[in-house]
Amino acid sequence: MKVFLPPTSYEYVTVHKVQGSDVATASDVLAVEEPLEIRVGYGPSGQREHRTLSITMRTPGHDFELAAGFLLTEGIVRTRQDLHGVIYCPDVEKEEERENVVRAELAPTATPDLPRLERHFYTSSSCGVCGKTSIDAVHAASCPVLPTNGPYVHPDVIHHLPAKQREAQALFEQTGGLHAAALFSPTGELLLLREDVGRHNALDKVIGAAFLQEWLPLHQHVLLVSGRASFELVQKAAVAGIAVLAAVGAPSSLAVSAARDFGMTVCGFVRQNRYNVYCHEWRLKDN
Numbered sequence: 001m002k003v004f005l006p007p008t009s010y011e012y013v014t015v016h017k018v019q020g021s022d023v024a025t026a027s028d029v030l031a032v033e034e035p036l037e038i039r040v041g042y043g044p045s046g047q048r049e050h051r052t053l054s055i056t057m058r059t060p061g062h063d064f065e066l067a068a069g070f071l072l073t074e075g076i077v078r079t080r081q082d083l084h085g086v087i088y089c090p091d092v093e094k095e096e097e098r099e100n101v102v103r104a105e106l107a108p109t110a111t112p113d114l115p116r117l118e119r120h121f122y123t124s125s126s127c128g129v130c131g132k133t134s135i136d137a138v139h140a141a142s143c144p145v146l147p148t149n150g151p152y153v154h155p156d157v158i159h160h161l162p163a164k165q166r167e168a169q170a171l172f173e174q175t176g177g178l179h180a181a182a183l184f185s186p187t188g189e190l191l192l193l194r195e196d197v198g199r200h201n202a203l204d205k206v207i208g209a210a211f212l213q214e215w216l217p218l219h220q221h222v223l224l225v226s227g228r229a230s231f232e233l234v235q236k237a238a239v240a241g242i243a244v245l246a247a248v249g250a251p252s253s254l255a256v257s258a259a260r261d262f263g264m265t266v267c268g269f270v271r272q273n274r275y276n277v278y279c280h281e282w283r284l285k286d287n
Contacts, residue, residue, distance in 0.1 A: 008032060008060040008099070031059055031178050033197045034100055038067050039089055040076065042106040050103065058201045059178065060099065062194055062209070063088075066201055067102045069208025072216075073236040075113070080214050082110040146243045146263040147219045150186075152285045157188040158246055159273055161224045168193045169226075180226040181206045183218065186244075191221070199227050200236065207240045217241025224248070229268060231255045238262040244283055246270045251278055 015028045038054040053076070058066060064086040071077045089101040106112060165182040168190060181202040183192040194205035203225060210216055223242045225233055228249035235258060237245050245259070246267040256278045259266045265280040277284060 031197055033057055034060055036060075036063060036066065037089075037101045038070060039101065039103040040071070040106060040112070041103055042110060042112055044108045056198065056201060058198060059196045062205045063099070063102050065194070065205045065208035065212060066196075067104050067208065068211050069204030069206070069236075071104055072211050073204060073207060073239045075239075077106065077110065077112070080211065080216075082107050146238065146241065148263065150283065151220050151222070151243060152283055153186050153222060153244055154286060155284045157184075157186070157222075158267055158270055158275055158284070160188055161222070161246055162248055162271055164188065164190050165193060165224055165226065169195055178202075178226075182224045183210065184222040184224065186220060186222060188222075199225060199230070200232055202226075203233055203236050207236060210240065219243060222246065224270070228252070229255045229266060231258055234258045234262070234264060234266070238264060246275070 009032055010029050011032055013028050013030055015026055017024050017026050034057070036056050036058045037052055038056070039050055039052050041048050041050045043049045053074075054070060056066075056070075067086045068077075068083060071083065077083050084105040084107050086102055086104045088099055089103040090098075092098050092101050161182070161184060164184070165180055168182070169178065169180050178195040178197060179199045179202045180193060180195045181199075182190060182194075183206055184190055192206055192209055194202050194209065196202040196205060203223075206223075207216075207218075210218060218241045221242055222244040223237055224246045226248050229245060229247035229251035231252060231254040233247075234245060234251075234255045238258075243263070244265045244267075247269075248271055249268065251259075251266055251268045256266060258264075260279045263280060265283045266278045267275045268278060269276050
């Protein structure tokens, strides 16, 4: 599985390569990082309102999926019927901003609880959503009940996920600077992968793609993230109904605590033929 790379997602630069005392000029490839403003349109016909919800630093590409995943995991939409569509916003001051501003149009019947979401919706590629009013508010977000009868995953399947993910990371192969989130079947078949400079953006792109294709809830899927497993990634995965989360890096204490509450299996340090299982290990079965 190879991922199509939009030409705006990477750029070539000239660098000076230093090896010992030798210096040579060469070409290098960088992952692009640009702001994406997410606007939302809501209200009955003839009385539509528009507002900015988020500005996130992301790698261009799959922007509509990113917006859709963000709206879902932040509780602004609940079902596919709540979202009429996502477009690049035509109402921008400068032409060069056109593909850095998207507008999600909600259904006239959708009633987003926007006052509850009042906060600084500025996000960055390093820290994810900042300024959440409280951890309790996130716990109270609409998360589907995760299945208690599976999915069951053979322990060996987890070992092979990072290699399969890496093989499909076309942009990482060129730049070495991207996070990835990948969706697998319980038998380890790679179904969907997205890359981004931000961990949370990569996951929002995956969830948004699944949401737009009406795959949710993702009860029979395994998620692998390329970095650490933070609380926010666990929360987003739970909203999408993902019951098994594996991470190449370490989970945080809050991520594990939340996963226990959600009923989610969490594996960390999945690399070099080893990993730790932090909670709900019953889903990993030899048969």
